[in-house]
Amino acid sequence: MINNLMLTELTENQTNYQKIWLLKLAIIFFVLAIFIVCGFLLFEKKYQYKIYPGIWLNNYDLSNKTVNEARQLIDQQINELNQKGITFTYQNNENIALSTIKSEDMLQYINFDINQAINQAIDFGRDNNFFINFKNKISAILFKKKIILTVNINQAEIEKILRENFLRFEQPAQDATLIINQNNSSDNIQFQIAQEKLGKIIDYKKGIDELTSELSKLKFQPIKLQTETQYPIIFAKDCLNAESQANSILTLAPILFKYDKLNWTINKNQLANWLLLETNPDKTSSEKIIISLDPEKTKDFLINKVATKIDQTPLNAKFQIQNNKVIEFQTNHDGIKLNVETTYNNLKDYINNKNEKVDLAVEKQLSDISADNINDFGIKEIIGTGESNFTGSPTNRRHNIKTGTNAVNGLLIKPNEEFSLVKALGKIDKTTGYLPELVIKKNKTVPEYGGGLCQVGTTMFRTALASGLPITARTSHSYRVSYYEPAGTDATIYDPWPDLKFINDTEHYILIQTRIENDKLFFDFWGTKDGRITTKTQPTIYNIIKPKPTKIIETLDLPVGKKKCTEKAHNGADSYFDYKVVYPNNEIKNKRFSSHYVPWQAVCLLGIEKIKLK
Template sequence: MAGEKKEKKHLFLEWLLTVMAIFFVLAVCLSAAYWRYSEKYADKIYPGVHAGRYDLSGLTRDEAKSIMNQKTDIIHKQGIIFSHGQYRASLFPLISSVEGDLAYRIFDFDIEKNAEDAYAFGRKGGFYDNLKARLRSLLIPYRFDIYYIINEKEAEKFLNENFSRFVESAKDARLVINAADANNLKFSIEAEKIGQSIDYQKTVDLLKRNLGILDNNPIEVITDIDYPKIYESDCLNIESQAEKMLSAAPVSLAYGSDVWQVNFSHLTDWIVLRPGPGTGQEDKVVVGLDPAKGKRFISEWVAPKIDRPAQNAKFEIKDGRVAEFQASRDGLELNINESFDRLEAELREGRNRVELVVGDKKSALQTEEINNLGIKEIIGTGHSNFSGSPANRRHNIKTGANSLNGVLIKPGEEFSLITTLGNIDKEGGYLPELVIKDNKTVPEYGGGLCQIGTTMFRATLKTGLPVTMRRNHSYRVSYYEPAGTDATIYNPWPDYKFINDTGNHILIQARIEGDDLYFDFWGTRDGRKAETTEPVINNIVKPAPTKFIETLDLKPGQKKCTEHAHNGADASFDYTVTYADGKVEEKTFKSHYVPWREVCLIGVEKLSTDTATSSPEAIPR
């Protein structure tokens, strides 16, 4: 009996040792496999990782960027084609400028982020999370969309410009007024009509889907039936409402002692039918005012007499001291929406006087805040040269510099260049440049402001501040050499932003000396040291041959071209900030420039094609 127990114990120990040996061997094998796998892909993207429809398995980050850049360059050259029936229009990422300084993106890709995200897969979590992610991607590929940025407003504008010819808007039943004055009113109802619309948002959503997978296949524009909102059969007993509103004419819009008149002819033109608040037959349709016409009247004829923009205090350095050269001033602003609503409400009651709604507009920086700003010395200077600039460009550079001169940036504030520049239009003092849209030249504002953006970027680097938003130009431009040290801006996007983390105010001082633009940042040194390496330029690509675009804007045979072609390239430099406490922040700024070919408009008597294009090339500002 004892022998049997001893033998069973011996067998159990043998079994236990065997199981432990097997587990040990498996653990060693798995550890070795994991180590070999990790070593093999130490600087590579793990298997099963896809960006859009492209497999990045086993590639280094630079190889992944190269593949994705090749695909984005194709989209830059060929664009995205939209179609409706036989009509086709090509949307390109960039709008180009004839004078060589105004170009802006409609959409763009962040290939650097895509490559980093692909490489981070299977590395960014804890040990078990990373192991699970790597094993799962071997069985089920991990796919992520390409990171892109799109100006949806500009994309919809392109679609509207090219496909609005196929839109036939629904027409609501409308009230027709035949009257010489309020005493001889005659009303009739014009019947509704069903139309056809283009769903711009859904079409842009298809564009976004294609951008997310780097797909430039044609997109069919989405159309829909456009139903009217108001039907003739629902227009019951509306004459009395219209008569009551018209009987109030003329109506006085009042602010203080100032009065503006809305007369009888205005009201007969503005009166419209609207869906009513109820579901009963009697209140399905009500009489109101056309918001577009009423608000346009208030905006154009009344607001300019009332509005007074707020003015921030501005400062300059005189004899080593901060001196104010522009006092702060609160402003006034007419609330157009609320004033229109009040006008409509008073008319419904038959009243003919409306008190306009006006509010105060506080300045962001008050004069009394000038004390203890901590502005003692220059802490960084940015510089750029604009030799060879035409007159309009020089004017815009000076205008932009003047608007920034004396601006104070508060401690901790994120500075937005677009916001600070304000209105970039005629009212802001800027001059237009011509851009190529379809086969026409169209004036747009903003030329020269990338000189401002680039100089501001360089001042930020010299000061050692954290940059939170910066985009390089899509093409290299001589104004901004060396390549990689530029920053493009265009209202409303892209912007240039940085944070004042010095703990004190920063005062911007702008100066122009000949063909040189400088931004001096005044503040208090906090012991940080900023360093940048020289840009490294590689992957130079020759541009395609000159592209000719037929136009009816020029005389037959006449030619108008953009500036000379530029090679494409990649550029990068390192930015290192060492703080007084020894902390070090490092960042590499990388720029990808696509090759830009010369674009020429050539005058013809008749266009040879019905194909529209937003222009496949662009000249950076």
């Protein structure tokens, strides 16, 4: 009995002991949970408007930085690049410093998508899923999270500049070629085959790919260009019958082209100089190499000798508003155009198949806009107006603004058409009425036609916004310019890129009407209002950076001692404004237009005396 009581008492003591420990553990876990929750809340409060720890952009730590602080860090690196440029080297010879920006209205070769990188950094760890967020934050702290900076590069333009500077170091491969025996008279032309040669060329694509990769990491070290062996395509050993084929083709000369009352003749000497070796497109043939026509020489003849006599450019009707009525002030007419590619192929068929004649491929070019259905265009009222101020513009700039304005005045934009301002302006040179202004390119002063057309681009951009049209392509200037204030509402254009593009998503035509009043440029879009409502905020300007001291460039183009400043100093800054369109069906579209302006030092030309060598 006593033993049973003692056993029961012992069991109760053990049970009480276990309860006490369980209670202690519960309290400990509760306290820990409170600490964790409080720590988590404090952590989230601290980083509410900051980037979480462990977020890096290559070697740059973005942790604990606000959006503006992160932007300033990135901008600082990019501004350094803008001032120094990028150096490409070959065989330890520095040959070119490629700046990412040019003077006003010039092409931007490199564009950093800073907003995308910063958004990626600030959004990391802020998804809708709590557990994924928690895992990502811990992972970033322990292992780092690398953010990628997207870089958009105009590869074609950069490669063009590199080729201009490094072409002298290349030795392209040479195919076996068909050459004319120079000792022969024009009546007795004979051919021979020149041997092929291996070549060595620079791998520009690899260099530009390396540039893209380095810039995305904000690394601005010199890019070393590498060479690669280039092999010929045509070998002399495969050209055993080429000479006899060429002689056979010469029997077709003279070749006569006719169109209407015009005619052109290709004599035997011309034809002989157009002949070349070409790989046989017929892979089943035993002859690997055949005789064909040099596309460059043949098309040059067709373009400069034939097309110039035949081509007639189609002309669209242009309209203007008088007494609230649409009237035509330029009548449309269709055009004709020589299809050079088809004619070239016809000529190839002629010499290969010995056809009876060779046809010129002349095609009719229809005008897009005529006055036949003017009443159906739906042009009733102004749907949007934009303006800009060009006070202080020099004479040539004013002339170019007027010329560009006249080029787009009266144009019609069809429903659902994507309007391209660069395309609408057309050719920009002396022949179309533009005047040159001195600009700096690679430390040289050269005339550039069309300086000031960004006034047209900026005004067109503002008009499209006021009309509530979707903007599909727009690039801000490299630096702030007084003509385009307020900052962030400008649009730069340059043929062929950057361009200003927007879509006419109304159901009617839009007529562009332009006017210049004193120092102000106005564009009016006429069409039919559909009830859409547009609003936009005033630009927010921040992150202002002072420029470097004035840069002096010596030149022989000015009198000795005379100074002419071609670039004014501009503060660097960032800007954005928000754009909102509410459609009649209550659909809402919001878009933020962001702009980055680098600090731009003043640049002045100083006339110097030419040094005379004794």
